[in-house]
Amino acid sequence: MSVVTNTTTIGAIDAPSRRNTELMLMVFAVAISVFAYANVGLALNGELPSGMLGYGLGLALLGGIGHLAVRKFARYADPLLLPLATLLNGLGLAIIWRLDQSERFQATENFVPAASKQLVFSALGVALLVVVLLALKDHRILQRYTYISMLVALFLLILPMFFPAVNGAKIWIKIPGLGTIQPGEFAKIIIAVFFAGYLMVKRDALALASRRFMGLYLPRGRDLGPILMVWAFSILILVFETDLGSSLLFFGMFVVMLYVATERTSWIVFGLLMSAAGAVGVAAFEPHVQQRVTAWLDPFDGWGKLAASEQMAKSLMAFGSGGTLGTGLGQGNSDLIGFAANSDFILATVGEELGLAGMMAVLLVYGLIVERGVRTALAARDPFGKLLAIGLSGSFAIQVFVVAGGVMGLIPLTGMTMPFVAAGGSSVIANWALIGILLRISDTARRPAPAPAPSPDAEMTQVVRP
Amino acid sequence: MNKPLRRIAIFCGLLVLALLVRVNWLQYVRADELNANEHNRRVQIERYAHERGNIIVDGNPVTGSVETKGSDFKYKRVWKNGPMWAPVTGYSSQAFDASQLESIEDGILTGNSDQLFFDRTLSLFTGEKKTGGNIVTTLNSAAQKAAFKELGNKKGAVAAIDPQTGAILTLVSTPSYDPSVFAGNSLKDAEARQQLLKDKDKPMLNRALRETYPPGSTFKVVTAAAALENGLYKDIDDKTNSPLPWRLPLTTGNLANEGNIPCENASLREALRWSCNTVFGKISDDLGNQKMIDEADKFGFNEEIFTPVRADASVYPKDNRPQNAMAGIGQASNRATPLQMAMVAAAVANDGKLMQPYMVAERQAPNLDVIYTHEKEQFSQPLSGENAQKLQQMMETVVENGTGTNARIPGVTVGGKTGTAQHGLNNSENPYAWFISYAKTDSGSPVAVAVVVEDSQANRDDISGGGLAAPIAKAVMKAVIDSKK
Numbered sequence: 001m002s003v004v005t006n007t008t009t010i011g012a013i014d015a016p017s018r019r020n021t022e023l024m025l026m027v028f029a030v031a032i033s034v035f036a037y038a039n040v041g042l043a044l045n046g047e048l049p050s051g052m053l054g055y056g057l058g059l060a061l062l063g064g065i066g067h068l069a070v071r072k073f074a075r076y077a078d079p080l081l082l083p084l085a086t087l088l089n090g091l092g093l094a095i096i097w098r099l100d101q102s103e104r105f106q107a108t109e110n111f112v113p114a115a116s117k118q119l120v121f122s123a124l125g126v127a128l129l130v131v132v133l134l135a136l137k138d139h140r141i142l143q144r145y146t147y148i149s150m151l152v153a154l155f156l157l158i159l160p161m162f163f164p165a166v167n168g169a170k171i172w173i174k175i176p177g178l179g180t181i182q183p184g185e186f187a188k189i190i191i192a193v194f195f196a197g198y199l200m201v202k203r204d205a206l207a208l209a210s211r212r213f214m215g216l217y218l219p220r221g222r223d224l225g226p227i228l229m230v231w232a233f234s235i236l237i238l239v240f241e242t243d244l245g246s247s248l249l250f251f252g253m254f255v256v257m258l259y260v261a262t263e264r265t266s267w268i269v270f271g272l273l274m275s276a277a278g279a280v281g282v283a284a285f286e287p288h289v290q291q292r293v294t295a296w297l298d299p300f301d302g303w304g305k306l307a308a309s310e311q312m313a314k315s316l317m318a319f320g321s322g323g324t325l326g327t328g329l330g331q332g333n334s335d336l337i338g339f340a341a342n343s344d345f346i347l348a349t350v351g352e353e354l355g356l357a358g359m360m361a362v363l364l365v366y367g368l369i370v371e372r373g374v375r376t377a378l379a380a381r382d383p384f385g386k387l388l389a390i391g392l393s394g395s396f397a398i399q400v401f402v403v404a405g406g407v408m409g410l411i412p413l414t415g416m417t418m419p420f421v422a423a424g425g426s427s428v429i430a431n432w433a434l435i436g437i438l439l440r441i442s443d444t445a446r447r448p449a450p451a452p453a454p455s456p457d458a459e460m461t462q463v464v465r466p
Numbered sequence: 467m468n469k470p471l472r473r474i475a476i477f478c479g480l481l482v483l484a485l486l487v488r489v490n491w492l493q494y495v496r497a498d499e500l501n502a503n504e505h506n507r508r509v510q511i512e513r514y515a516h517e518r519g520n521i522i523v524d525g526n527p528v529t530g531s532v533e534t535k536g537s538d539f540k541y542k543r544v545w546k547n548g549p550m551w552a553p554v555t556g557y558s559s560q561a562f563d564a565s566q567l568e569s570i571e572d573g574i575l576t577g578n579s580d581q582l583f584f585d586r587t588l589s590l591f592t593g594e595k596k597t598g599g600n601i602v603t604t605l606n607s608a609a610q611k612a613a614f615k616e617l618g619n620k621k622g623a624v625a626a627i628d629p630q631t632g633a634i635l636t637l638v639s640t641p642s643y644d645p646s647v648f649a650g651n652s653l654k655d656a657e658a659r660q661q662l663l664k665d666k667d668k669p670m671l672n673r674a675l676r677e678t679y680p681p682g683s684t685f686k687v688v689t690a691a692a693a694l695e696n697g698l699y700k701d702i703d704d705k706t707n708s709p710l711p712w713r714l715p716l717t718t719g720n721l722a723n724e725g726n727i728p729c730e731n732a733s734l735r736e737a738l739r740w741s742c743n744t745v746f747g748k749i750s751d752d753l754g755n756q757k758m759i760d761e762a763d764k765f766g767f768n769e770e771i772f773t774p775v776r777a778d779a780s781v782y783p784k785d786n787r788p789q790n791a792m793a794g795i796g797q798a799s800n801r802a803t804p805l806q807m808a809m810v811a812a813a814v815a816n817d818g819k820l821m822q823p824y825m826v827a828e829r830q831a832p833n834l835d836v837i838y839t840h841e842k843e844q845f846s847q848p849l850s851g852e853n854a855q856k857l858q859q860m861m862e863t864v865v866e867n868g869t870g871t872n873a874r875i876p877g878v879t880v881g882g883k884t885g886t887a888q889h890g891l892n893n894s895e896n897p898y899a900w901f902i903s904y905a906k907t908d909s910g911s912p913v914a915v916a917v918v919v920e921d922s923q924a925n926r927d928d929i930s931g932g933g934l935a936a937p938i939a940k941a942v943m944k945a946v947i948d949s950k951k
Contacts (some may be wrong), residue, residue: 104538256477260470303505313505319492320500321508333508333538356493360486367482374475378468386467390474397478401485410488 018079019071025083026063033059033090036329040098043330055097058119059090062126073133074443080372081442084365085420085435089122089428091362092421094329095349099342102335114342114423121425125432132436139441143384146197153191156183157233161240170241171415184246185430188253188399189437192391195254198226199261200384207262224270230254231274235282242288245402245414251275253395260390261383289412296412308413311337311345315407318348319359326355342423344415347407362421363404370397373438379445389441392434507538512578514539514560519575519598519832521555521567524607527600529555537651543568548644550614553623553637553672554605554825556775557645561655566672566775567601567826574599574829581838585831599837602828604633609913612945613638616938622899622919623673625804626942629812629904629911631842632821634773636915636942637805639673641665675777678801679918682887683931684900685796686746687810690734690860692761693749694853702734702856712744715787721747721795724886738860739868741884743795750794755785758794764848765820766809767802773825780806796887804916807902809845812914814861815881815904818854820845861903870901872936875944879906882939884931896920901935905943913946915939 034056041049049055063086070077097115105111136142142149160170160183172180199206231251238247255271283289295308299316302309318334321327332352337345351359373393380386399416406413417427492500502509518541520527528551530544543558545551556566564572573579577586577598589596606626613624617640626636648659662670671677693699699706710730711720721743723729729742737745750758762768762782771777780802785793792798805823813820822845829838849857861881864870870882882903889895904914917935 256474260467260474263467263470300503300505313503316492317500317503317506317508319489320497320503321506322493323497323501324494333511336507351489351493356489359489359493363482363485363489367479370478370482371475374471374478378471378475383467386471390471394474394478397481401481404485405488408485408488408492410484 017075022079022082023067026067029083029087030060030063033094036091036094040094040330043328044101062122066126066129069130069133070439074439076446077439077443078372078376081435081439084369088365088420093118095346096342096423098330099335104335118423121428125429128429129432129436132433136440139385142193143197146194149190149194153187153194156187159183171243182426185426188395189434192388195257195391196384196387199257199387203261207264235278238282244289245416248402249395249398252398253391256394257387257391261387292412315345315348316409319351322352322355324356326353326358329353343417345407346418346422347404366400376438376442376445380441385441392438511538513576514541517541517597518543519600522600522602523605543649545646548646549642552642552645553639553674559649561651562659570774571601577832582831597832599832600830601826603825604827606635606946606949608945608949609636609942612941616941620919623804624917625674625808626913626915627808627812627823629816629914632823634823634825635913635946637674641667641669643669674804678778678780678803679898680800680887680889681796681802681807682885682900683741683796684807684883684885684902686738687883688762688765689746689749689794690738690857691849692753692758694856695849696753696757698752699734702860704733705731706745708745708748710744712748714791715751717788735860735863739863741869746795747791751791755790764846765813766806773823777803777805804918807916808914811902811904813848814854814857815911815914817851818849819847869932870936872932873903873940886931899931899934901931901939903939905947912950913943915942
């Protein structure tokens with residue numbers, strides 16, 4: 001990736017747009033994915049898969065459209081985000097297709113192949129990305145919708161409570177004939193807009209009006225209101241939707257944004273204390289959460305007794321069986337995990353078939369996306385853009401950590417999907433939209449300023465190096 | 467706002483770092499442990515993913531491997547004449563693991579053994595399909611068939627050894643079982659196995675290696691060896707100091723002989739020919755418990771024998787005087803496996819040198835390269851060459867004109883000893899019929915054999931080593947001699 005080493009985050013006049021770099025990387029991303037797809041076919045059937053041309057063209061088309069849209073509507077946007085997302089999406093498709101070929105799954109009663117559906121969802125996702133770039137000429141427009149965002153996000157989060165639980169968690173809504181939607185994935189983005197708008201306005205009040213106590217700046221009682229509300233809301237999600245992941249995600253995102261907005265470490269301390277209190281409190285009486293914790297503490301102990309433990313143990317064994325280099329795509333037995341092998345547990349397949357090497361590469365790709373997001377936040381010239389970018393990339397990082405840490409047994413498992421890789425329409429569509437917004441912010445940030453009106457923030461960001 | 471942003475960036479970096487550390491921990495540090503976990507079905511899948519190597523007897527495989535459908539285990543083990551070979555091969559089941567050779571040599575048979583590392587690495591480049599290696603056994607199919615046929619419906623076991631090398635030639639246990647019936651992992655397989663486990667005749671018990679019987683009069687060979695080795699008697703035709711009746715020491719009862727036989731002060735040769743309890747009981751008592759134990763140990767008693775399949779330890783126990791005297795004629799707490807008694811006959815036949823019994827002659831890599839050949843190895847020397855030859859004369863007299871005439875083979879020198887071991891409370895149950903023997907040709911002894919028959923259907927009077935067991939031993943010896951021609 002030597003082509004991008006010389007990137008001062010704010011370009012001078014005539015800053016390079018890096019669009020050709022993006023195109024090059026995109027070619028790599030598509031080529032790697034097609035190679036993975038061919039690999040699966042060769043391993044399973046000894047021949048190149050018949051759908052390879054369609055898959056390759058489809059992915060190339062998606063990447064190409066995304067690239068063209070960026071070239072046209074966000075010329076100065078970050079060149080890495082789009083290829084990285086395409087790579088993950090393409091790899092995910094190959095692995096989902098690989099799991100579709102599993103005889104174990106095909107023998108089950110309600111087996112439905114997921115790869116072609118996932119390709120449609122990916123297309124919808126990229127379409128949404130184009131719409132974001134097209135419709136959102138400037139991310140600051142979103143600022144106008146701060147409180148509407150709040151209402152929409154609340155609505156989306158509360159909605160699943162009225163639908164039956166699926167596999168123990170109420171995070172889906174079912175639309176007859178269309179399938180299921182996980183509104184939480186979309187709420188994640190919308191709520192980031194609300195937090196960014198709200199905190200931008202309130203940041204001074206939250207930051208300055210405080211008392212010092214034991215080295216910490218304690219916020220005033222009434223300023224505690226918002227964080228208490230978000231906290232309470234997270235707990236409600238946890239209790240009523242038994243969705244540990246989303247609860248953690250929203251609260252974590254809020255604390256991160258609050259900290260960035262106020263520059264007060266005390267908020268982090270409060271955040272950690274409150275999430276600890278909330279988690280312990282809920283775990284004390286919520287059997288769903290208790291099971292997850294038991295399964296996390298000793299997965300093999302619960303073998304044959306607790307489904308959650310067994311699932312966890314199976315996931316760990318898949319990782320262990322992969323070893324350093326993995327079995328090779330299509331040659332492992334990660335389908336032994338059974339339930340949710342191609343969604344929540346898809347990383348286990350990556351671990352088993354691509355090995356430690358493949359897992360580290362995939363984790364680093366996620367890390368790079370987060371890094372580009374944070375860099376966008378640093379480069380953004382307006383506080384709203386900064387907050388929104390850090391909110392989105394922070395929540396992305398937390399989600400990756402929570403899911404990957406969950407399936408690897410680092411933390412208790414929560415029901416969330418791995419962005420881009422896992423099968424799931426809502427997730428892939430929402431994450432493409434997230435990338436769209438980040439692209440928009442980075443385009444604004446990197447675009448040569450029309451008039452030199454340096455703000456204090458911009459002055460500081462110029463010296464930032466990776 | 468950039469200072470906290472940078473801190474958040476570091477925080478995100480730490481999250482990713484934590485994941486990287488964790489994935490290294492899982493996939494590098496704990497990989498082997500997780501891979502070998504008892505719940506990891508991949509272990510079984512891998513075991514049956516390739517054609518399993520074969521167990522070979524006389525150049526022909528007695529096992530096979532067939533492809534199966536409807537299971538994630540691709541290949542299933544099959545046997546050619548399973549009941550006959552089960553005591554040799556053991557079983558290898560998709561659902562119930564493996565036993566005996568199938569288990570011990572699993573690494574070679576699956577092709578996963580470290581010994582095959584080079585071979586495997588090579589086939590990685592040549593792209594050859596992975597298969598298992600073969601185990602070449604020492605068994606003699608003609609002798610095995612003869613023993614299996616002769617035992618027929620009777621309950622019992624036969625073990626035969628080549629005395630000069632220790633190679634196991636026959637290993638039969640009846641009633642037997644067909645390991646094929648539960649080689650798969652279906653419900654039917656599980657039921658078939660349950661049926662076998664519930665069977666009160668214990669068909670899955672390998673009587674040749676894993677059942678110890680009172681050896682009865684066949685043990686008198688060991689007692690005679692002890693007498694000669696300890697210099698109690700030097701000439702086998704000299705009179706022994708053996709009163710009749712002889713009172714069992716420290717008791718009020720006499721040790722009885724089977725019928726009215728000439729045992730008073732009988733020579734060793736005559737005593738063995740007539741199978742005198744009084745003579746050998748007294749020898750055991752004269753020598754004492756410790757000397758008897760020492761001699762029995764040299765023959766292989768009191769330890770497990772690995773062929774490499776484990777044979778239970780035969781027992782010559784520490785005991786009080788009367789019990790020791792009884793043990794000297796193969797009663798009391800004296801217990802021996804058929805393999806053990808074959809070893810006794812083999813040691814005598816091989817001029818006192820007992821060879822380590824073994825059944826794996828070679829291990830072959832999948833490409834048939836021999837990666838291991840057994841080197842014959844002496845187990846012990848229970849008696850000197852001179853004494854061994856004396857004992858041979860005694861045992862040959864038994865077959866010539868004693869209790870073992872049923873084992874005579876025209877043109878071949880045969881030495882043997884019958885045994886009728888009583889068991890059960892007050893000898894209430896049918897005794898076991900024993901026969902141990904060896905054959906001798908110009909080039910030394912090619913075969914030593916032990917036969918035990920525990921047939922509860924037979925008439926008590928019929929169960930005598932000479933009547934029931936000797937013909938079986940004869941058939942086995944004849945088969946071995948014929949196959950060498």
